[in-house]
Amino acid sequence: MNESNHYLPNKMKAGSSCRIFVMTLMLSMMSVLSLAQTQGNIKGKVIEQATKQPMIGVTVQVENSEKGAITDEGGNFSIENVPIGSYALSISFVGFQTKKVTDVIISSGKTYYAEFELLDEVGDLGEVTVMAFKGESNPTMPVSAFSYSREEIFRNAGSQGDIMRALAVLPGVVSAGAQFSAIAARGQGTQDNVYMVDDMPVFNLSHLEAEGIASGFNDPNGGRFSIFAPRVVDNVQFQNGGFDATFGRRSSSFLGLGIKEGNRESSTFSAQVELLGVTLIYDGPLTKKTSLFTSARYQNFAGVANLTGIQNMGSISLGDYLVKTTTEINSKNKLSFIAMYNPERPSRTLEDIDPGTNINDDNSSGLALWNHRGSSALVGFNLRTLTSTSSYWKNVLYFRASTVDNTFGYYTPSLTEDGEILDPAFGHHEEELRTIQNNQQEFGYRSIYTKNYEKVTLTAGVDAIAINLDYARNLTRPDTLYTFRSTDFRPDPNQYYRIVDPARFNTSFENTAFNGSAYASLSWNVTNRLTLNPGLRYDYTGFAEQHTLSPRLSGSLLLGERQSINFATGLYYQDVAYYNVAAQSFGNLIKNERTIQNILGYKMQFSPDLKFVAEVWHKQFDDLVVQPNRTESLLTNDGTGYAYGADFSLIKRLSKKYYGQVSYSYMQSVRDDNDGQGEYDYTFHIPHVFSLLGSYKPNDKWVLSAKFRYSTGRPIDDYIVHDNVFNDLNFLRYSQELTSRNGRLLNDFVSFDIRADYTIQRKRSDLTLFLDITDIQNTFNVNFEQFIPLTGQVSQSGLGMFPTFGVKVEF
Template identity: 65%
Template sequence: MKLKNSLKNLAIITVLLLMTQVSGFAQGTGSFKGKIIEQSTKQPVIGASVMLDNTQFLAATDTLGVFTIENVPAGSYSVTFSSMGFQTKNITEIIISSNKTYYSEIELLEDATTLEGVTISTFKGENNPLTPVSSFSYSREEIFRNPGAQGDIMRALSTLPGVVSSGSQFSAIAARGQGTRDNVYMVDEIPIFNLSHLEAEGFASGFNDPNGGRFSIFAPRIIDNVAFQNGGFGANYGRRSSSYLGLGVKEGNRASWSFSAQADLLGGTVIADGPISKKTSLFVAGRYQNFAMLISMLDEQRAAVSFGDYLIKSTTELNDKNKLSVIAMFNPEATSRKIDDIEAGLDMNEDNSGRTMLWDHQSSQAVVGLNLRTLLNNTSYLTNVLYYRASTVDNNFGRFNPSLDSNGIIINPRADGYENRLRHITNDQQEVGYRSIYTKNFDKLKIIAGVDAMMVSLDYERLLSRTDTIYTFRARDISANPTQYYQILDPSQFNAAFDDNAFNGSGYVTLSWKVANGFTLNSGVRYDYTGFTEQHTLSPRLSGSIALNSRHSINFASGIYYQDPGYSDIAGQTAGNTLKNERTIQSIVGYKMQISNDLKFVAEGWHKQFDDVTVQPNRAQSYLTNDGSGYAYGADISLTKRLSDNYYGQVSYSYMESKRDDHDGLGEYDYIFNVPHTFSLMGSYKPNDKWIFSGKFRYSTGRPTDSYIIHPDVFNDPDMVRYSQEVTRVNGERLPDFISMDVRADYNMHREWGTFSAFVDLVNISNRFNVNSEQFVPETGRIMNIGLGVFPTFGVRFEL
């Protein structure tokens, strides 16, 4: 991939940065207000200390847990929250604006651990006895600063140990030997199955897309906190078996209004945030992205790509006991490549050429949810969540038949006609769900018990308009006629229609017992009923932490995890072919050393056993079975410096093996996410209140890809020359290693009217072409690589 007009782009960036040097009004002052509550009981913490680091500004909470700091000069601050009997918490980059009040609700974890006179600074989800293994978190500012992530939470997670991503081209994550669709996603305690844009179902085989989407559905600065657990999560969560990702959407400011707008290379984002009454706050965000400029700058093939993300969240303190949050999200997207986008001169063998495919993809996702938290007494509370989720997908895939020269260059894209709708897929889902979680705290025991119930409606159709030819195959796919070096796909083998409803129900309980000082044991069990599979499952789980001393601990987790089949996989089966839930048995043991209050070292080893794995006997057909099995194992080490003292960073290394066996006589093979070695190094430094510089280096072993041989002229017809690809060994080779260096620079200027920012975020500055996958080109017999080189973005942001 080539970066076009680089001097012009550099000039644009330079102008943007020079704009930040314009003079403004003198800085004014603002206020910082908030409420501190206990994480375990949600009760107010009285007498807690709040200090703006490296200043004389401090305050203490009153009998309601509320604090206020007045007359703070506009700028960014790091804040420390502390109280006797609680872990000290640090929040970085609190932005104080002139004549405005920054408001935040803070949760503190109990039982502070002292390190030779220094108190550990905890971050969301960290040092929590309920999540002793594989726990990581990001603050809002850490997400935004993450170089190469461009404010995207899913891209920011790619640097965590044990996480495999598809580099800078895709944003979905895969954890510890499993796939991108195997993760639990919770947004304000609402289960959501898809957090990414631009994952066109049916683009390849339509089964377990190894890449996932390309951008998350959350614009920068929407997510306020992130809790990620790379396996070993408790019985509270299920129906997915790999990892847990909990996202908290920012609550509206209860004290004053603020407005911000960001314009970048892909589009723009607008956010409004403030109170609408004494008890209710509002947070509203809208984003629209269009890739036309970027596609032109990167000299990519023409296509129309756009999406939007619209969110509104209100938070109301109904009274001293009840807090109600209401959230609504709408996420439409559209992408197309039509015959008018194809120009003569296109090289069919060039990377990212798109071959002879045409497509028109339209989809949307909508979520509405209510979350009511009720304080029952001083030691217990109840959370009730009611939600509605709907998604629609309408995909058309076509083909054009161009005339080519001897080198594979298109002479005329319309020479032999084209089809806009060879394959058509619609997938409409609706879900109404209810969750009720009860939490009770005793002296040395904590009980969490809950029930989930959901009614799912699925309307799915997949149509092939005519008999099609498949040019990539395995020998077993054409065993009926082994001299025919291609596969005929009949509509009867592809078409599917499904319109049905199903009920899913779950119940779970977790007991967290403080056995002794420094020894916590968590035991739990989860029951699930899955309507579409008519299957009852029981999942016992156990985890714990043993503190060797004030700095060192041993942590462990083990359990059984069941995973529901994907809805599109259920809908694609013939009558009578009912899929089963996949089962994973996980075991994790780790060592953690808290070197200082914000510096942590973690080493973990893990193992997974997979049973009843869904497999696809014939890649071109929709028929699936649960004949597969497999295993994965590995080890992760990481050293994390949390954001404090104006800098933060992380270095991590992961070793992993992931194997599968479809029990089809071909034996064991590397799973698509078998990436033995992954290394990442990331750092960010803020030399003053204006500049922030960040960098990230990533390396990983190349992904597995099939071994194959090429058959020429399979039709023996000079007027219809076609090649075919016979797969001789599934994932028998590897793509080139992934190597990328990302850099980011931010400039911030605080003035009396607000804050002006400019940023440059460059992914893969060396422009190394990192290959994510290969595609065979039957017209030329060559291999086209799908991947990405440099990926730039830059923009400006105003906050008023």
């Protein structure tokens, strides 16, 4: 008994110790799990922008915390056990501009991974720190250089994540109005901009360009919606003119888009469901050396039309599909692959016409019926090779294709005396009056070498492009057009309409041509304060059979630690649009258009994230493509013109909890077709443009954004109306005679946009509710006017409030 009593306490002690150990183990595991549920990691790589070499010893600091890291010999860093939330990173190294990265979102159990580039200090900046957003504060891009981060695009109110709509607030940039997202820069058109996606040229970044809508010719307003889903574009570089010799074949502005690279460390899946459609995104590792980023978006605008009361719009559906892989082959070679496919399927049939609609107030396509089948595609490889410690070589191989299959018709409904449509089926309609097929294929190769010396950086390269065009335009019978210019040819001056003859309208073209380019540019640090960037570009254009040389020069002079004078001048040649080349009769060659640009600017860097920029600019245009007779496809190079203006902007970059911008632009743009009619204001002659935007993030849950835009109304033709042009009351038709080209202005454009995002961070997912409203005050902004031959009235086409709302879930 005593013996058993002796052992009982020991057994109890052993059992108690076991329970304590198990409880301690469980508590430890719960603690670890708790940490795993409330913490994440930050990893990345830092390279030198000029040479693409990995940087050793760079300090990466999580601001307002003690967490940080130093990059190793491969430029890599790792910061572990960061509590979930939103952070800012500071990346610094002696002799380089400090880079600020805001809104680094840490999710539970996830690793945030990104590659960062550091730029050399600009001259004698002393102790001043510059927020080195991609492309800004770069002496090789001294004028008109602006950039957006992925988060800034997302926060741009009223843009619905559309990068093109976000760009419309930059100084000197305008769009064709509320319906359109394509941009026009400094007195030129929507087709005049250089677009590069991961260093591959793309000529159209928007859906619904409506080729053939203007009596069979192209719509100058550009497209309506970007081909990129929200959060696909990782960084944006924009130069409003003055870009260097590396880029050509367009003359107005340069827009470089970088598609997001996949996360090499952890995977994320997100789904966004909204009024406009559905977007799915996967971002994560594919193999040990390869990351994958892919997105799929489907949009249908029936919901917006029903909510806003837009009638007779027709059916509009769009798709955007993208895959990008990035592979670190070894320490010297990095390969990216991208594939994009962007189909669109809009149509408007008799079934889309609502009885009871007043045709004079129809905010759609008037009397037009149409069926459009189109798509664009891009496939390409981009290989970056480090050839030495001070140089790298970039080789880009791509294939681009686009298809257009458009059918246009019209309907003549029975109307009440007030102009209301009776049953559309009782009227006359013709669905296939005009057809346009435009198929393009382009194979391209770009090879660009960059060498960094002590005082000079050399960039040299060649481009080789093979283009195949297959184009056909057909009118089934003579067509009567009830809108005409006073100068249009008519066999009888009392004939107040014009006839389009199929023999003059119809055309077909199938041919292949070669384009070649060679270019070289230097960035020379003449002194600590003066940088000069001379360059020369050679282009051969196959369809024009033309050789051109384009010398260019830009530079920057530092006035002190915070101020600089910037300038650019140069010659820019622009290829004729492929659809215009294909529409010409055999043997009619159109030359490239020529632009001479001059820019002078002043920049004041008040703080790392706040700068003021003022620029004056002038452009001279020669050999502009014009259309002497609007009923024929014949084009000539008889046009000339000029444009000038001034841009002012104060930009607060995204840091801490807010960002914003205020800008004003003054612009004049004048053309002369040299047809005896004199000068006229160009389509994008918009004298005054003002924009104000801001975004505030009070905590990790809310993001609030707003934007205000104002611009002078666009120029439009003066006209008079003729009654009963056939002198037949049983076939009553009115016509519109355009008496002066762009002789009056549409109403001013005014829009106030808001956006609100509310995010709930959960253990395994993030949930975001959002509301984004364009033109919340519902001002009807007119884009263009349409003449109604049945009533003699003019219908204004435009857009008022355009909302979307939805939910995004990220796992």
